[in-house]
Amino acid sequence: MAHSSTDRFDPMLQNNALLAQLKQDIRANTPRVQGTIKATDKGFGFLEAEDGASYFIPPPAMKQVLHGDRIEAVIKEDGDKKQADPESLIEASLERFVARVQKRDGRLAVIPDHPSINLALKARIKRSLDESTIADGDWVVARLIRHPLRPDDRGFFTQIDELVVKSDDPAVPWRVTLARHALEQECPPAAESWPMADEGIEREDLTAEPFFTIDGEKTRDMDDALRIEAADDGWHLTVAIADPTAYVDESHPADKEARTRAFTVYLPGQNVTMLPEALADDLCSLKPDVERPVLACRLHVASDGTLGEYRFFGATIRSQARLVYDHVSDWLEGSAEADAPAEPIATQLKALADMAGARAAWREANTLVFKDRPDYAFDLDDAGNVLGIRVEQRRVAQRMIEEAMIVANACCADLLAKEVGHGIFNVHNAFDPEKVDQALEFLTAQEIAVEREQLTELARYRELRRALDDREDAWLDARLRRFQGYTNMSARPGPHFGLGLPAYATWTSPIRKYGDMVNHRLIKRVLKSEAAPEEASLRLTEQLTERRRLNRMAERDVKDWLYVRYLGATLEHGEIFDADIIDIRRGGMRVRLIANGATAFVPAPLIHSDRSQVVIDDKEGRIQVAGEARYQLGGSLRVKLTEAREATRSLVATPAE
Known part of the structure; x- marks a missing residue:
């Protein structure tokens, strides 16, 4: 009987099939x-x-x-x-990352700027870059193009795509940080001219009214001016806000760039503006004695601090005084060396202080007021060296402006919620929705009677927050922060638990925030009785939230770098610092130095000479030493710095007790 070739027995084929099946079985059974x-x-x-x-x-x-x-x-x-x-x-x-160049014996590599990656990765230079301009130690943007665990890749390999900054440039901390977070290095370019658009809104002539501004001494982008009049039943406050949308419509190249940037980036010693400087620091800035177009809100605050009727409108103003926070505070606090402002500005400042006090008292009783935290300002020389770090407390003048902006933004939120139904709102849940059950369990374990609604409903949360504040328990507050939510941008109105308000939408910083420009345009549509499409707001909110996160990280990273350089030079002096405990981890605790705001890590081996005597409960936020409770979240101690690591921009400390 004849057989075809396909019917013949082929032991090699059978062996291959068995081997493949064996490999498949082994793989399936391998954990x-x-x-x-x-x-x-x-x-x-x-x-x-x-x-x-x-x-x-x-x-x-x-x-x-x-x-x-x-x-x-x-x-x-x-x-x-x-x-x-x-x-x-x-x-x-690693995909796109910042790194330092390493050139050794003709070989090119990059070392990622990452605290936990210390490898030199082989590299090549992008063809469009001139290799002679890139030297050992320079900072670059690189990209990982091969990885050992990818099919057909034998090892790590990278490509240098961009030179960020030369190693000896004093601007290294700023350039590297902005590049790491993919933020713009320079302010946007200016147009040749900035004609005002005919927007079809009427502008009231308020140039004879005595408006004034209060800002920091070095502020150039002044975006809010005030006018206040005392009345028998409270105060009439007019908040006039710079109006960049009068020059930049939604089709303008400057608007497209502002939409991408989303915010002005404020770093120690350097600002990278959202709008061209010609607009931000000049044409839109509410400088004294020059006419400026504004979007304004006139509102009433009652004697008891409650917010009454309000009206938005377009206007033209001429600020009559450029005031500085510290000078105003000195005068209002009765400093003998303070110069009195001219009338009628002086009368208005007293009225504004009274209104701010009434508003703060009302918020204390009806919404939420959180404890002040100081700001820290870096004094730098022209080369970027830190000359000193100043504590900037929030004084009476800052509180006055803050209360004025809160009421103006509350009015904006109310208007957009009622008349438009959407916009750019700041929405803040007291607790992350995914962590509400954990927060409830934690509070119950602390024998604090609480209902779920007190964590999720604004009115009920106000009661709980005030009850917790009365306890003055720093450990409890610090532990609760692990469950708290973050402020997000939302296209639709929602409660802001942090302020205790049913809705909050900012429009008072359009020079610095693109979301405020969006809200300006929506307010103007209301004034013109025009419909407002919702799609633009919906598309923007995620991008705005992400850019705000990146900006804050960049500010933190530059400060960390400057702290390491400044405090590293003082290690030999053995200075002792008072510090607050802000985090406890399995490996040690993180502290904030009260004198300058720097954060440092205290590793477990430095907490006590005998590591076996140290018991860290990171879940509870407590540390025992030799069987006794020694440290806890929210507590304080004295520390001495032992290391300043510029490579990781981190400070290491040891208890000085």
């Missing part, structure tokens, strides 16, 4: 885990699995991964020990 890489400075690392488990990774295997990589790993057991063997990459922690 695998997905998780995130956590590197250590000792060469080994850990895979932090999604279920909370942690697996050891030996040094040879760590050469295949970077801190923060999300991977899938094979789990191998050796007796009671379990070890992770990286197998495949899910998501690389």
Whole structure:
């Protein structure tokens, strides 16, 4: 009987099939885990699995991964020990990143600017860059293009896409930080001219009214001016706000750039404006003795601090005084050296102080008022060196302006909610919706009677917050912060638990915030009885929230860098600092120095000479030393700085008690 070739027995084919099946069976029965890489400075690392488990990774295997990589790993057991063997990459922690160039013996590499990644990664330079302009130690933007866990990639390899700053440039902290967060390095370009648009709104002539501004001494983008008159039943306050939308419509290139930037970035010694400086610091700034177009709100505040009727309108003003916070505060507080403002400005300042006091008292009784925290200002020379750090307390003049802006923004929120139904609102939940149950469990464990509605409903939360404030328990407040929510931008009105208000929408800083420009345009549509499309607000909110987060991170990072440089030079003096405990982790505690606002880490080995005597309960936020309670969240202590690490922009401290 004849057989075709396909019917013949082929042992090699059968063996291949069996081998493939065997491999498939082995793979199916081999335990695998997905998780995130956590590197250590000792060469080994850990895979932090999604279920909370942690697996050891030996040094040879760590050469295949970077801190923060999300991977899938094979789990191998050796007796009671379990070890992770990286197998495949899910998501690389590095994509676009800032790094320092390393040139050694003709070889080019980059070292990522990351506290937990200390590897030199092979690199090439983008073709459009001139390699001769990039030297050892320079700062660059690089991109990871090969990873050992990707198919067909043998090792790490990167490409240098951009030179950020030369290593010897005094602007390194600013340039590097802005590049890390992909923020613009320069202010936007100006147009050749800025003609006012005919927007079809009537502008009332208020140039004869004695408006005034109060700002910091170095402020150039002055965006709010006030006029206040005392009445038998309270005060009539007019808030006049700079009007960049009078020059920049939604089709203007400057508007597109402002929409991308979203905010002016304020860094120590440098501002990167949202709008061109010609607008922000000149044409729109409410300088004294020059006419300026404004969007205004005239509102009534009753003697008991309650907010009454309000009216929005377009206007033209001429500020009659440029005042400075400290000078106004000195005068109102009765300093003998303070010069009295001219009339009628002086009368208005007293009226504004009275109104602010009434509003603060009303908010204390009916909404929420949180404790003041000082600001810290860096005094820098022209080369960016820190000459000193000043504590800036919020004084009476700052409170006056703050209360005026709060009432104006509350009016904006009310108008947009009623007349438009959307806009750019600041919405803040007291507690993260996903953490409400945890917060409820925590408060119950502290024997604090609380109902779920007190964490989720504004009126009920006000009661709870005031009851908690009466306890004056710093540890309790610090622990609760772990469950609290963040302020987000929302296209629709919602409660702002932090201020205790049913809705809050800012329009008082349009030179600095794109969301305020959007709200200006919506207010103008109301004035013209025009419909307002909702889609624009919906698209913007996520971007605005993200850009605000990046701006805050950039400000923090530059300050950390300057703190390390400034305080690092003082280590040899052994200065002792009073500090507040702001975080407790398994490895130690984080503290804030009261004198200058710097944060430092106190590692567990430095808490006590015998590490075995230190018991850290990071969940409860408490530390025991030799069996006795010693430190807790919200508490205070005295510390001495031991290290200032510029590579990671971090300070290390030890208790000085």
